[in-house]
Amino acid sequence: MRLLITPFLLLQLLIGKAQTFVTSPDNTIQVSVTGGKTLLISAQYKGTVILKPSEIGLLIRQVNSNWTLGKTSLQKIDENIFPPVAEKRKVIRDYYHQLNIEFKSKISL
Numbered sequence: 001m002r003l004l005i006t007p008f009l010l011l012q013l014l015i016g017k018a019q020t021f022v023t024s025p026d027n028t029i030q031v032s033v034t035g036g037k038t039l040l041i042s043a044q045y046k047g048t049v050i051l052k053p054s055e056i057g058l059l060i061r062q063v064n065s066n067w068t069l070g071k072t073s074l075q076k077i078d079e080n081i082f083p084p085v086a087e088k089r090k091v092i093r094d095y096y097h098q099l100n101i102e103f104k105s106k107i108s109l
Contacts, residue, residue, distance in 0.1 A: 018069040022099035025076070033101060035069040060107065068104040075100070 021032040034040040034053065043051035074097060081092040102108045 020069060020072045020099065020101065022074060022097050025078075025095050025097060031099075033069075033099070035067040035101075035103065037066065039067040066103075066105055069101060070104045071102040073100045074098070 018036070019032055019034045021030055023030045028046050030044045032042045032053075034042075039056040039058065040053045041051065041056050042049070042053040077094065077096050077098060079094045081094050082090070083092060100108065
């Protein structure tokens with residue numbers, strides 16, 4: 001397995017694109033982010049593409065427009081929200097996965 005991953009990662013580095021992804025807690029939705037000269041996002045629902053790779057348009061002044069991915073981290077959040085206004089549920093489950101991306105240009109999303 002390690003031999004297959006290493007050439008793939010080297011190819012990604014040579015091309016200048018790196019990809020990372022996050023899934024929903026029940027693994028039905030997968031969102032991928034690809035960095036390089038442009039920043040792309042794509043999404044799948046139960047294996048069906050619902051968003052083809054599309055460029056994310058960001059205008060940031062005084063920063064290099066190279067979107068090379070740096071450090072990424074994934075947080076899995078599972079908390080309860082107690083609504084201040086009465087509704088049917090006394091407790092709302094706040095359950096999600098959060099992907100944090102730091103780019104080599106020191107920008108974070």
